[in-house]
Amino acid sequence: MKKIVVISSSLRLNSNSEILADGFIKGAKENGNKVDKIILRDQKLLFCCGCLSCQKNGRCFQDDFVNGVLDIIQEADILVFATPIYYYSISGQLKTFLDRLNPLYGRKNSFKEIYLIATSADKERSAMDGAIREIENWASCFNGTRLTKVFYGTGFTGAGETMNTEVYQECFASGKEI
Numbered sequence: 001m002k003k004i005v006v007i008s009s010s011l012r013l014n015s016n017s018e019i020l021a022d023g024f025i026k027g028a029k030e031n032g033n034k035v036d037k038i039i040l041r042d043q044k045l046l047f048c049c050g051c052l053s054c055q056k057n058g059r060c061f062q063d064d065f066v067n068g069v070l071d072i073i074q075e076a077d078i079l080v081f082a083t084p085i086y087y088y089s090i091s092g093q094l095k096t097f098l099d100r101l102n103p104l105y106g107r108k109n110s111f112k113e114i115y116l117i118a119t120s121a122d123k124e125r126s127a128m129d130g131a132i133r134e135i136e137n138w139a140s141c142f143n144g145t146r147l148t149k150v151f152y153g154t155g156f157t158g159a160g161e162t163m164n165t166e167v168y169q170e171c172f173a174s175g176k177e178i
Contacts, residue, residue, distance in 0.1 A: 002178050003110070004028050004035045005069075005076040009083045009094035011041045016119040016162040020153055021082035023168045024117065027175025036072055040093045047096055054103035066100045074104055078113045078148075078178065081135060085120035089130035098138050105141055112144050117171060119153035119162060128152055149174060 006025055008018045018039070025035050043065045054060045059067045073079065083090045090098075116135050120127045132150055139145045151174070153167045162168050 002028075002033045002077040003075060004033055004078045004080060004178065005073050005111075006035060006037045006080040006082065007040065007094070007097065008037065009040045009081070009091045009097065011091075011093065012084070012159055014159040015084060016153055016156045016159070017082040017084050017117055019160065019162045020117045020119065020151060020168055020171045021080065023171040024080060024115070024151075024175035027172040028178050029175075031176050031178060033175075033178055036076075038069055040097055045093065045096055045100070048099035048102060052102075055106065057103075058107075059103050060100060066097070067103075070101070070103055073101065073111070074107055074109050076111045078115065079111050080115040080117065082117040083119075083131060085118055085122070085127055085131055087130075088122075088127055090118075090134045095134065098134075109142055109145070111142070112146070113148040114139050114145060115149050115151070115174070116147060117151045117153065119156050121155070121157045123155040125152050125154060127154060 006021050008021050010017050028035050046062045046064045083094045118128045118131050136147050
């Protein structure tokens with residue numbers, strides 16, 4: 001059994017990236033894995049102010065939900081980031097969340113694999129290149145951690161369009177393989 005944490009960063013209800021994430025979760029749970037899902041739209045998320053006090057204290061001085069999920073993320077075997085593509089990169093919510101995970105830097109983290117689920121209105125896979133770079137750069141800060149797989153949800157504009165699509169089936173199958 002693997003411990004998986006899925007972070008959904010879309011603010012839109014019935015978002016395409018979250019539907020794909022749910023497909024991944026369904027597959028992973030069917031294979032007996034433990035899955036925690038963090039939905040950023042449901043959380044009070046403050047910006048990192050760059051003070052680095054978290055490096056001394058092991059937690060952020062700001063009072064929001066992030067300190068409460070640090071241990072869950074640290075103990076995960078696999079992290080899955082689900083994001084809509086905004087201006088050829090990850091959502092602002094996901095970027096803010098990644099910045100706020102700075103207390104994990106320097107800890108002994110269990111996660112080594114990262115999956116990226118990305119959806120865009122653009123039909124070209126290259127629309128995801130900026131998001132891939134963002135996640136690869138973040139992963140490079142943690143020894144032995146790498147972006148393992150990218151799910152390309154391209155050409156989706158309306159809410160809920162990814163349900164029962166080929167990319168949905170790919171997310172489900174990949175989750176089930178873990």
